[in-house]
Amino acid sequence: MVPVLEDDCLEVLACMLDLKHDIIRGMGAVLNEAERRRAAGLKLGRDRRRFIACRGQLRRILAARLGISPSDVELEYGRLGKPRLSHRMPSxxxxxxxxxSGDVAVIALSTGREVGVDIEAVLPVPEADEIAALCFSASDYESYAALGPDNRLEGFFRRWTRLEAISKGQGCGLGHPGSSDDEDWVVxxxxxxxxxxxxxxVRK
Ligand SMILES: CC(C)(COP(=O)(O)OP(=O)(O)OC[C@H]1O[C@@H](n2cnc3c(N)ncnc32)[C@H](O)[C@@H]1OP(=O)(O)O)[C@@H](O)C(=O)NCCC(=O)NCCS
Known part of the structure; x- marks a missing residue:
């Protein structure tokens, strides 16, 4: 796990998901029953491996912060699936x-403030302009449309990841607009x- 950002009450760690088989097996051992069922339901071995590696590392990080063992970390879920620490956890x-995204995962941690994170591999998106017109706010779309061809792809992903991070901070996900907007968050x-x-x- 590599720290990619550290700030007052905010930390972002990156981890790789293409781990060796025996390491994945060790990660699988700390998952709970429901997580193992979810992994088993994934058709592609690659997707199973990525889910187990990510959830195992999440459990390890949370366990280290809480001073408990990874298999004792209890999570609960919001209405649209956002995981959070169970009310039974010490903190x-x-x-x-x-x-x-692919074989990379990031875990953002914050104390006392709601947090949302998104990463994307910067790859060509043929329908980027249509997505931008549909999903971006008017001002975001305007600034995106003004970008030259060399900056377009990065400009698209900068705005897209911000949109996703805010919707994940809200716990709603895209297509389920929440009640707060950009001004409520430090980006x-x-x-x-x-x-x-x-x-x-992170919520202001
Ligand atoms: C949440 C959502 C934005 C994830 O986006 P994504 O780009 O596909 O995936 P990411 O890798 O960025 O995020 C996945 C992680 O977000 C978290 N997550 C799941 N649901 C979430 C939610 N509603 N809000 C915030 N975070 C969520 C989980 O930790 C998940 O990791 P996991 O798959 O290892 O459990 C997307 O799935 C979405 O829009 N969900 C909306 C909720 C919804 O409509 N659910 C219908 C379920 S039937």
């Missing part, structure tokens, strides 16, 4: 958000690894 003040962009872009938001 309910610890908030987190997770994002994965930080970062590069989790070459070829990727990330954005993390």
């Amino acid at each position: 309910r003040d610890l908030r987190f958000s997770v994002s994965r 930080r962009s970062f590069v989790p690894q070459t070829g990727y872009l990330g954005c993390v938001v």
Whole structure:
């Protein structure tokens, strides 16, 4: 796990998901029954491996912060699936958000403030302009449309990851607009690894 951003009450760690088989097996051992069922339900071995590696590392990080063992970490879920620490855990003040893209994952941790994170591999998106017109706010779309061809792709992902990070901070996900907007969040962009872009938001 590599720290990619550290700030007052905010930390973002990046981890790789293409781990060796025996390490994945060890991660699988700390998952609970429901997580193992979820992994078993994934058709592709690659997706199973990525889910187990990500959830195992999340459990390890949370366990280290809480001073308990990874298999004792209890999570609960919001209405639309946002995971959080169960009310039975020793520090309910610890908030987190997770994002994965390919073999890279990031885990954002915050104390006392809601947090959302998103990362994306910066790859060509043929329908980027249509997505931008549909999903971006008027001012975001205007500034995106003004970008020259050399800055377009990065500009698209910068705005997209911010949008996703805010919706993940809200716990709603895209397509389920929440009640807060950009002004409610401190926004930080970062590069989790070459070829990727990330954005993390914490509630002001
Ligand atoms: C949440 C959501 C934005 C994830 O986006 P994504 O780019 O596909 O995936 P990411 O890798 O960035 O994030 C995945 C992580 O977000 C977290 N997550 C899941 N649901 C979430 C939610 N509603 N809010 C915030 N975080 C969420 C989980 O930690 C998940 O990790 P996991 O798959 O290892 O459990 C997307 O799934 C979404 O829009 N969900 C909306 C909720 C919804 O409509 N659910 C319908 C379920 S039937």
